[in-house]
Amino acid sequence: MSDKPGMSEIKKFDKSKLKKTETQEKNSLLSRETTEQEKQAGES
Template sequence: MPDKPEEDQKKDMSEVKSFKKSSLKKTETQEKNTLPTKDVIEQEKKSAMEQAS
């Protein structure tokens, strides 16, 4: 382990600075789990209240 954390941090930063972004592969982000809209939540609440009655 290095004696000083500053030295370790400088080493890590040099690694980051020398990283080539062109070596990364292009990916497509796909949203898998969308959150319900306010309208959907209200409909579910009404449905639950009707079933409880």
């Protein structure tokens, strides 16, 4: 467990040095209607 930072190191961490990033959703979930249509198409 020595590879984990100690509490004193965590308290000294400077968040302002982190880079700002934009989150982009890559895989959106299908709507309920689309899922139902695909189920019906697979059954026929």
